[in-house]
Amino acid sequence: MNKHIKLFTLPLFIGLALLNTTSAETTSLDSAVETKLLAQKDVVISQNKVDALVSKTDEMVQKYRDAIRKTDSLNTYNGQISRLVRQQKVALNAIKRQLDNVEETQRDIIPFMVRMIYTLEKFVELDLPFLTQERQTRVAGLKTIMDSPDVSLPEKYRRIMEAYQIEMEYGRTLETYSDTVKLENQEFTVDILRVGRLLISFQTLDGKMSGVWNRKSKSWEKVSSEYNRSIKQGLQIAKKQAPPELIKLPINMSEKE
DSSP states (O other): OHHHHHHHHHHHHHHHHHHHHHHHHHHHHHHHHHHHHHHHHHHHHHHHHHHHHHHHHHHHHHHHHHHHHHHHHHHHHHHHHHHHHHHHHHHHHHHHHHHHHHHHHHHHHHHHHHHHHHHHHHHHHHSOOSSHHHHHHHHHHHHHHHTOTTSOHHHHHHHHHHHHHHHHHHTTOEEEEEEEEEETTEEEEEEEEEETTTEEEEEETTSSOEEEEETTTTEEEEOOGGGHHHHHHHHHHHTTSSOOOOOOOOHHHHHOO
């Protein structure tokens, strides 16, 4: 019986030994697996760090490239601005020279324009007495704008030349209008007939008396009644009430010594 027990105990011991061996091996395997997992975890962490570092590096490289591009753009912009500034300086210098020339021109042209107005005023004063009020008002207007700082120099000159042009046109036109004339200390309402600057005559509204302006005496004079009809014809032509035709006018009377 004791022998039987020994035989039974040995397998149990061997089983326990095997169990102990297996348990040790399992512990060792678990330790190895754990070590492997930790190593893999470290690798993953390291890889993540590497990836993060690479990403950061890429970001820094991109920022650097962006900075380079911005620097290039800024240099290009600054170069353009520098060229623009140089061009502006050249333009400003040119304008300054022009202004200097304008000031010099103004010093010369303003007295010239004043003389032109004075000459026009005297011309109207010595000319045939037609549209006297209108022409004198025009001259007065020129004097006014010459003293106005709100009117540019070119506009002043244009207005003066316009007035001269109007006066020139008077010498090439036929005109009639109503006015009053003083003759032998009496005033008469009349129709005026102007033939350029060759003749200015009048006729009373009833057509019974006609006259001309005597340049020498600077006064109105009656003319022979034989001119009544021709002066009336001239008035009708000027009013476009009759076609143009040859008429006899007392031109010599206006020029007599």
